[in-house]
Amino acid sequence: MTPPIPLNEAQARLLQDVVPLGSETIETAAACGRYLAEPLVARRTQPVADLSSMDGYAMRADDTGGPWQLVGESAAGHPFAGTLGRGEAVRISTGAHMPTDAGAILLQENACTDAGTVRVADPEGDRPTDRYIRRKGFDFTAGDTLLNGGTRIDAASLALAMAAGVWQLKVGGRPVVAIIDSGDELTAHADPARPDALPASNGPMLAAMCSELAARALVQPPVADSRRALRESLEAAAGADVIVTTGGASVGDHDHMRTALADWGATIDFWRVAIRPGKPLLVARKGGIIVLGLPGNPVSAFVTAHLFLLPLLRRMGGAGDPLPRFIDARLSGSLPVGGARQEFMRGVWAEGGVAAIAERDSSALHALANADVLIERPIGAPAALHGDSVRVLVLKNGGNA
Numbered sequence: 001m002t003p004p005i006p007l008n009e010a011q012a013r014l015l016q017d018v019v020p021l022g023s024e025t026i027e028t029a030a031a032c033g034r035y036l037a038e039p040l041v042a043r044r045t046q047p048v049a050d051l052s053s054m055d056g057y058a059m060r061a062d063d064t065g066g067p068w069q070l071v072g073e074s075a076a077g078h079p080f081a082g083t084l085g086r087g088e089a090v091r092i093s094t095g096a097h098m099p100t101d102a103g104a105i106l107l108q109e110n111a112c113t114d115a116g117t118v119r120v121a122d123p124e125g126d127r128p129t130d131r132y133i134r135r136k137g138f139d140f141t142a143g144d145t146l147l148n149g150g151t152r153i154d155a156a157s158l159a160l161a162m163a164a165g166v167w168q169l170k171v172g173g174r175p176v177v178a179i180i181d182s183g184d185e186l187t188a189h190a191d192p193a194r195p196d197a198l199p200a201s202n203g204p205m206l207a208a209m210c211s212e213l214a215a216r217a218l219v220q221p222p223v224a225d226s227r228r229a230l231r232e233s234l235e236a237a238a239g240a241d242v243i244v245t246t247g248g249a250s251v252g253d254h255d256h257m258r259t260a261l262a263d264w265g266a267t268i269d270f271w272r273v274a275i276r277p278g279k280p281l282l283v284a285r286k287g288g289i290i291v292l293g294l295p296g297n298p299v300s301a302f303v304t305a306h307l308f309l310l311p312l313l314r315r316m317g318g319a320g321d322p323l324p325r326f327i328d329a330r331l332s333g334s335l336p337v338g339g340a341r342q343e344f345m346r347g348v349w350a351e352g353g354v355a356a357i358a359e360r361d362s363s364a365l366h367a368l369a370n371a372d373v374l375i376e377r378p379i380g381a382p383a384a385l386h387g388d389s390v391r392v393l394v395l396k397n398g399g400n401a
Contacts, residue, residue, distance in 0.1 A: 004274040007307065007342050011323060013270055014283050014308055018290070020318040021173030021241065028161045031153045033214035034171035035318035040147040040157075042140045043165035049079075050098040051134040054107055057118050059089040061103025064128040067119045074099060089118050104128035140164065150320025172318025175215045177309075178237030179203045182230060182247040182257065183296060186222035201365065202246040202294075202301045209305055215313045230260035234291070241316060243289060244309060247296025257293050258282065266291055274379065276341040277362040278304040297362035303344050303374065306393060326376060326391040329354045331384050338381030346371035347392065354392055372396045 005013075023037035052058065052074075059068050068089035074080035079097035080090045089106070090099055106128040112121045120127055140146055146164055147157055153169070161169060179202075186200040200222045207217035218240065223233045225248060237243045248257035261268060266286040271293075273281050277300035282293035292309055294301045306324055314322035330353030335345075346357040349372045356375055359367040373392040377384075384390060 002272070004272040004279055004341070005270055007273055007275050010270060010273045010281070010283075011308065011311065014290075014292075014312060015315050015322065018312065018315045021175060021316050023170050023172055023318070025168050025170050028158060028167050028169050031161075031169045031171055032155060032158050033212065034153050034169070034174075035314070035320075036147060036149050036151045036153065037170040037172050037318055038149050039145045040151075040161055040164065040166060040169070042142050042144045042146055045137045045141045046139040046163050047134055047136055049136050052092045052094060052096050052098060052105055052132060053134050054105065054132045055094055056092055056105045056107040056132070057089045057111055057128075058084075058092040058099055058102040058105050059128055060084055060086060060101055061130065063087065064104050064106075066106075066128075067117050070113065070116045070118055098133060103133075104130055105132045107132065148320065150318060152314075152319060173316070175241045175313050175316040176239070177206075177210050177215050177217045177242045177244060177313070178240035179206050179217055179219045180223055180230075180233045180237060180243065180245045181220075181296075182223045182225060182233075182245060184225045186247075188221055201298055202296070205298065205302065206244060206246070206294075206305055206309065209302075209310060210313060213310060213313045213317060215317070225256060227256040227260050227263065230256055231263045234260060234264045234266070238286075238289065240289065242309075242312060243291045244294060244305075245291065246294045246301045248293075261291060261293075273304075274341045275303075275307070276339065276343045278307070278344075279341065281308065283308075295362070298365050299346075299362040299368050302368060306374070307344075324393050326393050328389050329373070329392045331355075331375075331386060331388045331390050334386055335375075335377065335381075335384040335390075337383050338377045338379055340379060342379050343377040344374040344393070345377060347373045347375040349373070352387075354390065 063086045068087055071088045072080045073091040074096040075093045076095040080099045084099050084101040110121055110126045112119050146160055181200045181203045185198045187197040188200060190199050203219040207219050210217040220233055223229050245257055261284045266284040269283040269285060271282040272279055278295055280295050281304050284291040294304045311322040332350035332353045332355040335356060346367050347354045354373050357367050373394055376391040
């Protein structure tokens with residue numbers, strides 16, 4: 001039995017020959033979660049003209065003393081059509097076009113009006129200024145590259161594309177993922193008649209994680225701990241781009257995944273990674289299908305999905321940078337010396353940073369559901385003290401990292 005390989009080596013071996021699945025053009029409004037297959041280039045200028053960022057009164061830049069005669073209004077979508085002379089002003093709304101000759105705005109709260117005449121409310125207070133003008137093209141102009149290919153479309157970048165006049169986007173393909181939970185104890189639903197049965201949670205959990213990347217997940221019913229049943233499940237999933245299995249990849253008497261993969265004709269690339277939780281992870285291939293064998297314990301499956309499955313799906317979907325992004329955070333509390341495997345501990349946002357959750361068992365879903373982050377502990381890391389910097393993978397936003 002060969003020693004477990006380091007995490008970075010395992011990730012590199014998984015991704016080294018993976019290429020995006022191709023591309024398709026879809027409506028921008030439906031592109032959230034997909035990856036750009038080409039740069040996003042603006043087709044219009046934003047803003048298209050000088051706009052007001054506040055409600056108030058617009059006048060010429062060389063005429064800021066007042067008073068001014070009110071000669072019209074500029075509202076969003078209904079610009080003032082005339083020109084401004086000295087001593088004249090128009091009522092202007094947030095987002096409205098500045099009149100052609102206007103170059104200053106007196107805020108509504110700094111103005112007083114009487115019978116169509118506008119004055120500065122307080123001679124010692126704020127006067128008209130160009131501070132509240134959004135200049136034409138300050139955000140972007142037609143022809144600007146706004147996002148690079150390989151960028152994931154989220155809500156903000158979707159809004160950017162729409163504002164840029166891009167109604168369709170060329171995006172990477174959607175990987176199809178078949179998920180197989182194995183174990184004699186597993187059942188699709190809680191069964192009072194079988195007190196020894198365990199509801200299968202890994203499949204729905206992994207399917208939910210896949211859906212965040214716009215991958216199509218197909219969850220099979222739980223499979224028995226049988227070499228033949230596992231092989232038949234692999235055969236049934238052969239139309240997928242990725243087959244994810246949970247359980248059966250360790251060294252117990254009832255772990256048949258490796259032999260079932262051999263029976264099916266797959267070649268194991270590597271097995272066992274120097275991480276905790278998740279050491280008995282394996283990667284196999286058959287033709288263009290990648291098989292990712294995750295551990296059966298749900299926390300182990302969750303952690304290894306973040307480290308392997310999601311990067312794989314990102315790469316297939318066209319991501320420029322598929323690996324998970326860790327950030328630095330301050331530790332609240334302390335941590336012991338690191339062990340012989342790179343560890344990923346469940347943690348929560350706490351006063352001044354992150355704190356490790358005491359429960360570390362890889363079957364404890366309650367602790368996992370309450371976790372905000374995974375705290376990375378390198379192999380052999382020295383003991384960490386309160387206030388030390390640690391690397392974390394954010395699971396839920398919030399806190400003061």
